[in-house]
Amino acid sequence: MTDETALQRVKFYQTGTHTVGNRLMDKARRSVQASMDRSNAITSGHRACQGCGEALGARYALDAALRASDGQLVAVNATGCLEVFTTPYPETSWQIPWLHSLFGNAPAVATGVAAGMRRKGRADVRVVAQGGDGGTTDIGFGCLSGMFERNDDVLYICYDNEAYMNTGVQRSSATPPTARTATTPAVGDAPGNIFGTGKNLPLIAMAHNIPYVATANVADLHDLEDKVTTAMDIRGARYIHIMVPCPLGWGSAADATIHVARMAVESGLFPLFEAEHGRVTRSKKIRRRVPVEDYLRPQRRFAHLFKKGQEDTERIARLQRMADANIERFNLLGERETP
């Protein structure tokens, strides 16, 4: 048993947040926020909102990919927040070669970059494509499915903040039931987004039998980095779906991004798992299960569920059943594995 697994076995974690303390990790595995030696795909000075989950998720994902590829990395970006806040002309935050074409074609453009690199004798240059949930689950879905089906050598990362935030918080097919958006207002008999809609892209990705699919979350950056590193070790089509809270669209406090993201995992609403060739191989166990209310309450997009004196117990219970189903389906409460 290595020192690291010994540490994990006794489950040191911080009492307040239930995160694995960075300083308790083996030195090689500690997350580094800033240092001269740290890989730095997206540098400071970009224009993301305060508390932006996407900026955090993208930075850790791409930095991990940059390390895994020994600096030989190209990023392709769909139109969206990440594209806009990193490249206001004539400035750019990107320290790696970066290409933005359109909203709906990032997977196909990435396929082309990978093919071009191979033909130019640069097969060592790895390609990451990325987009938000709108660019991935809606408008870019056709191109994404095509890229998966051809098993093109691209890692596609979806930063899912569950709505079209760049255009002002409109519903996407990743918006959860009951969430208020500008196009699913919290009015009428079924306030917010309705039940029975939306698509689960990680499962759809798995149905393509691609080598690797994973979900990740900005509340556990070690896990996120591990999954990106694992994905970068594989050739072919890979998909990582990262939940990234959006303080603006979710109506959560800018300093609550990590907390909200963690509650999504601990409630079971956002299961963390990995799959290879269409089969779930590993799921991240919930440390301390919380009711869905703990996730929903800090977000104003769900405020209509918690009106004083008329709490919408029926819909909250329905969301709880969704979380319960995830816990069952992905075995999220089972014995934690040693890493």
Place this chain on the structure above:
Amino acid sequence: MLKQTEGSQAVAEAIALCRPEVVCAYPITPQTHIVEGVGALVKAGKIENCEFINVESEFAALSVAIGASAAGARAYTATASQGLLFMGEAVYNAAGLGLPIVMTIGNRAIGAPINIWNDHTDSMSMKDSGWIQLFAETNQEAVDLHIQAFRLAEELSCPVMVCMDGFILTHAYERIDVPSQEEVDAFLPPYDPIQVLDPVEPYSIGAMVGPEAFTEVRYLAHEKQLQALRRIPEIGAVFKDVFGRQSGGLIHSYRTEGAETIAVALGSVNGTIKEVIDGMRDDGAAVGSVSICSFRPFPLDELRAALVGAKHVVVIEKSLAPGLGGIVASNIRMALRETAVPVYTVIAGLGGRPITMNSLREVLEAAGNMRLPDVQFLDLDHGAVEREILRAKQTRRAGPTAENILRNLGHAAVAGND
């Protein structure tokens, strides 16, 4: 090498000679034989270092080409009709990014009503996308224009569409001189991009540009087209030196010396027009024709010089701007804006309607006799449209008109007479 071959096959062989590195394919009639041909050549190992990627849509086809081109590879694709519209967003994007992609358009009508036959509505829909648009008159010219297109695109960092008439050219078997690899290599140097995705020198390509610089970016796109106006004839001249034949250029004039009536057209119909001109010249009529090879950039000065001596200019065009008339004719009027030469629009060949020598002769004679209206639809079935207009007046009803017209024409075999 001279061979009797199908236009699409000859173009596929020409593409192979240009040593593309990434070819993306999505089938759509009538360009399908071209990508099939290229695919077979790649699979047989006849094109060194080339990837042939079967994609899920035309939108993806051009998007893959965009990625490959930005990575520094020579990229090619082909499409037609609805396919060009479906990739429309990427068409503008490729031009905006300055990527020298070459794409064949097997020209075909746009629905509804769905129609697989030839006209120029597809290419015309993208005339202002920033791509160079070259129209082939013959299959030989289609072959030659593709070879020139790569050189032009890569010199100017601007994508080029080579437009060839669907079926009339793509599916026609005729004698074509397919050049040798040595000739093409002597004419077309390898692609050496000025800016490419490279971890050693990381660029951000495709950044957001606001009002402070957008106009300048667009101006430079216009300037690039004006440069193409100079480079197209020069490249044509180099081509002639290497291959020994005149192909491409901005426009071709045919028997315009002393011509009072001049027909202007794009693409293969010029073959028919030349035959009509010959016949009318034999009968003593002062007629000639001009074929436009480069529609974008539009050669205003050359056309003005070619047409200014005429008394009547008749534009035969395979596209329609509903509510206005002719698209090409409007452009020709721009070329003749400081002259008094009248420009007539003849909308012809829509959705594959044959353009016959008799009908062409009639309109050219009518123009000479001052009897041609501003906008004329060649061989229009006036009875059918008048019945439909009358019917629409009597019973106002929203819905598709095509079925009503077909019923009027007696073409719709409807079970149970109604």
